[in-house]
Amino acid sequence: MIHIPPLRTRRLTVQLKELSIVESIALAAMPIDAEEATCTAFLRRAVASCKGIEDPAQWTVQERMLGVCHYLAAVADDGPDFSLGKGHYSDYLDGAADMKPGRVDVGEVGGDVWQVQHLTGAAAESIERLAGEVEGVAGRLHWHLGGMAAQMVRAGEAPPDPGEGEGAFDEYLAARMRVMGGFPASDFEALMARYALGRDKLDHLFHVDFSTDGLVALPKKGGGDLPPARFPSRSCLPRMALEMVG
Secondary structure, eight states: OOOOOOOSSSSSSEEOOOOHHHHHHHHHHHHHHHHHHHHHHHHHEEEEEEEEOOGGGGBBBBHHHHHHHHHHHHTTTTTTSOOTTTEGGTTTTTTTTOOOSSEEEEEEETEEEEEEOOBBHHHHHHHTTTTSSTTTTOOHHHHHHHEEEEEEHHHTOOOOOGGHHHHHHHHHHHHHHHHHHHHHHHHHHHHHHHHHHHHHOBBBBBBBEEEETTEEEOOOOTTTTOOBBBGGGGGGSSSHHHHHOO
């Protein structure tokens, strides 16, 4: 059995364990385009114990990336600072930047005062499930608009918790995406700028952005001109499990 050292952040202390072959095959059989759902399933199986926020669906997407990478660092053939094309894991992880709790104020747009909150795994799963549900929105725009709808809240607003009902949150998020997508272009541009400001203020562990396929990590400051990186949980699975599923 592979030993995985404890993972510690400001609000999490996690002990991961090596997956069994049966668990690995079950994860390998999940749809390849359901990465956020697979990530949640992977972490729920791989976490032996957790002090702090127990359900990985309630971790931020950055914390989930860290969990996947911590496991991968233990099983990768080229060691803890595993390679990513021309770069390495250390080019993307900013371990000195830990989580900043709560929401951040980003100012007024369209007569409303806006705040930005963290993107959780549960909310990212909802964005993933809604692919194709909002007419005229696809690819990177879908993820960006979904992120705005999930993270941007008006001051004093209490949005539903995705952990309390997936269907209800999906309905809420789809409706909010349609409303934001219907904003006048100038208001939407101003809202996007405020969103970018809020995301920068909430950055921790990784600088997360959106691609056509979902979440990616940008190289940390000083990382040069390296491209965005993805850390799919399938990368943690043994080759045997992937080959058996086909």
